[in-house]
Amino acid sequence: MIDLIVLPLIKIVFVLTGVLITVMYLVLLERKVQAWVQARLGPMRVGPHGVLQPVADVVKLFIKEDLTPARAEKWVFTLAPIIVLVPALIAFAVIPFGPEVNLFGRPVPLYITDLNVGLLYIVSVAALGVYGIILGGWSSNSKYPLLGSLRSSAQLISYELAVTLTFVSVILASGSLSMVQIVEAQRQNGVWFAFVQPVALFIYAVGALAETNRNPFDLPEAESELVAGFHTEYSGMRFALFFLAEYTNMIVVSAVATTLFFGGWLRPFPNVEALWFLGFVPAWIWFTLKTFVLLYVFLWIRATLPRYRYDQLMALGWKWLIPLAIANIVVTAAVKVVLGS
Amino acid sequence: MTPITPAHYVVLSAALFTIGVIGVMVRRNVIVILMSIELILNAVNINLIAFSRQLGDAVGQVFAIFVICVAAAEAAVGLGILLAFYRNKETVNIDEMSLMRW
Amino acid sequence: MGEAIAFYTLAALILGFGVMVITARNTVHSVLFLVANFLFVAALYVLLGAQFLAVIQVIVYAGGIVVLYLFVVMLVNLKRPPEAHRDRRRKSGLGLAISLVVLAEIVAIAAFAVVQPAHLTGPKAALPPEAANNVEQVGWLLYTQYLVPFEVASMLLLVAMVGAIVLARREL
Numbered sequence: 001m002i003d004l005i006v007l008p009l010i011k012i013v014f015v016l017t018g019v020l021i022t023v024m025y026l027v028l029l030e031r032k033v034q035a036w037v038q039a040r041l042g043p044m045r046v047g048p049h050g051v052l053q054p055v056a057d058v059v060k061l062f063i064k065e066d067l068t069p070a071r072a073e074k075w076v077f078t079l080a081p082i083i084v085l086v087p088a089l090i091a092f093a094v095i096p097f098g099p100e101v102n103l104f105g106r107p108v109p110l111y112i113t114d115l116n117v118g119l120l121y122i123v124s125v126a127a128l129g130v131y132g133i134i135l136g137g138w139s140s141n142s143k144y145p146l147l148g149s150l151r152s153s154a155q156l157i158s159y160e161l162a163v164t165l166t167f168v169s170v171i172l173a174s175g176s177l178s179m180v181q182i183v184e185a186q187r188q189n190g191v192w193f194a195f196v197q198p199v200a201l202f203i204y205a206v207g208a209l210a211e212t213n214r215n216p217f218d219l220p221e222a223e224s225e226l227v228a229g230f231h232t233e234y235s236g237m238r239f240a241l242f243f244l245a246e247y248t249n250m251i252v253v254s255a256v257a258t259t260l261f262f263g264g265w266l267r268p269f270p271n272v273e274a275l276w277f278l279g280f281v282p283a284w285i286w287f288t289l290k291t292f293v294l295l296y297v298f299l300w301i302r303a304t305l306p307r308y309r310y311d312q313l314m315a316l317g318w319k320w321l322i323p324l325a326i327a328n329i330v331v332t333a334a335v336k337v338v339l340g341s
Numbered sequence: 342m343t344p345i346t347p348a349h350y351v352v353l354s355a356a357l358f359t360i361g362v363i364g365v366m367v368r369r370n371v372i373v374i375l376m377s378i379e380l381i382l383n384a385v386n387i388n389l390i391a392f393s394r395q396l397g398d399a400v401g402q403v404f405a406i407f408v409i410c411v412a413a414a415e416a417a418v419g420l421g422i423l424l425a426f427y428r429n430k431e432t433v434n435i436d437e438m439s440l441m442r443w
Numbered sequence: 444m445g446e447a448i449a450f451y452t453l454a455a456l457i458l459g460f461g462v463m464v465i466t467a468r469n470t471v472h473s474v475l476f477l478v479a480n481f482l483f484v485a486a487l488y489v490l491l492g493a494q495f496l497a498v499i500q501v502i503v504y505a506g507g508i509v510v511l512y513l514f515v516v517m518l519v520n521l522k523r524p525p526e527a528h529r530d531r532r533r534k535s536g537l538g539l540a541i542s543l544v545v546l547a548e549i550v551a552i553a554a555f556a557v558v559q560p561a562h563l564t565g566p567k568a569a570l571p572p573e574a575a576n577n578v579e580q581v582g583w584l585l586y587t588q589y590l591v592p593f594e595v596a597s598m599l600l601l602v603a604m605v606g607a608i609v610l611a612r613r614e615l
Binding site for chain 3: 344345348349350351352353355356357358359360361362363364366367368369370373375376377378379380383384386387389390391393394399400402403406407409410411412413414415416417418420421422423424425427428433436
């Protein structure tokens with residue numbers, strides 16, 4: 001009874017609060033990192049070194065006027081941000097933050113659940129997130145959001161295919177769809193899948209940038225393009241939900257990359273006994289550290305690279321990444337058959 | 342409360358099938374007709390998987406995967422035909438799509 | 444007990460959303476109710492122990508096919524609602540009656556057939572003993588015993604993809 005209901009509920013509360021606080025400070029971190037790359041300081045006024053800036057942002061978004069455009073579909077307009085945010089949050093149900101630890105005398109696994117189709121579950125919630133964007137743009141009853149949402153959803157669907165194909169090659173290497181089993185496979189082999197499947201990592205990195213609508217693939221929502229894309233007509237709390245969803249997606253994508261390619265909660269060199277002192281660091285700290293490094297790479301890329309044009313973006317997804325991902329699967333399968341492992 | 346037997350699933354599947362058939366026969370919007378066909382295919386899938394669970398054989402699920410494949414192909418081609426028709430005649434009312442030439 | 448509650452709730456939601464799909468005035472609402480229907484059908488598959496098929500249902504059906512429908516609905520957004528033209532020759536009442544007769548027949552078959560469950564003819568598909576996982580079972584069957592239908596299905600999808608692109612192009 002406790003194990004079935006109370007424990008997952010407590011874990012869910014922990015994960016949700018952790019994610020929401022991380023998202024708030026990720027927004028601040030993005031502004032700071034971009035500022036430092038551009039040789040300036042970023043937000044410095046609110047609190048020491050701008051640490052209270054997220055609080056100011058939240059207050060601002062709460063007190064903004066809540067508009068609905070004229071002749072917009074009220075229900076769908078309200079539902080769209082929710083449809084974008086909920087899949088991003090429920091993807092955390094299968095992400096393993098650490099192995100089983102002993103808390104208060106009972107073994108508690110540091111993940112909410114371990115589905116035997118965990119990786120496909122993440123793909124399915126990513127597929128559902130597309131709806132919010134299409135509906136957000138369509139229900140605004142206005143030209144720019146509609147175009148922005150059609151572009152954005154077409155981009156998401158195209159890169160979703162490439163990312164799912166890279167998942168297939170990771171599944172081939174690990175032998176299981178369950179996220180916990182994938183980390184276990186990396187521990188048994190003693191090597192992260194980033195070194196076993198570098199092509200898959202590259203394709204996943206590009207696809208993840210496109211899936212989260214981040215630079216260099218953020219044409220549908222770039223400020224100088226279609227006004228603000230599909231969330232032009234949203235303001236106040238509804239815009240906050242879209243914003244939250246985008247950063248939560250970033251965290252999900254980084255956490256999935258950490259689990260699949262960088263060993264999840266394992267310490268570096270998990271099978272080398274000489275580095276036993278690294279085992280003193282708790283597993284979930286390793287996971288968080290690796291996820292933050294990947295998030296920093298996201299921010300770094302945004303500050304550095306120029307934006308892709310839309311037709312270049314679609315050509316990249318369909319003509320280069322998908323064939324490359326399929327070739328990667330074929331090569332991985334062939335190597336697996338030859339090595340017999 | 343009686344335990345849930347496959348008969349329950351068959352009745353559910355029959356009801357969903359009938360809803361799909363009603364949609365195909367009564368509605369005039371071609372897109373809603375195509376969506377009702379998807380409901381029919383889903384009803385068939387529920388049936389297949391319920392029996393796969395009762396007989397303990399995974400073949401039903403394999404068949405259901407093929408049904409989903411065929412449904413995807415049919416949706417794509419059906420919507421392609423609809424778009425080609427709409428470009429010429431500017432309607433999605435199936436009663437107006439009754440002439441072979443215009 | 445829990446399974447009964449889950450089944451009846453899911454069945455009510457599935458049928459409810461199904462009815463709303465075919466009776467909604469606005470086509471976009473129809474599409475949204477269809478998505479909800481598919482998601483609850485996926486939940487039903489999980490209840491039946493077919494987890495792989497549940498996620499495939501969400502990814503392919505709810506996340507692919509219905510997105511396609513949504514795109515087409517938005518591209519075909521008409522000023523004049525399509526139901527405005529009423530064809531005199533159409534007999535909707537007859538269609539409804541025939542559908543209800545179909546339902547009665549199926550329910551009769553299901554209600555009487557449960558007394559004598561059919562006997563299995565032929566052995567069950569052979570599986571390796573370590574394939575306990577639902578995904579492994581389905582994968583094993585798909586790649587050994589049903590390999591030819593699998594390849595034919597991929598050909599079918601290729602043909603459908605080419606066909607859809609050719610049909611939807613502007614110039615021929």
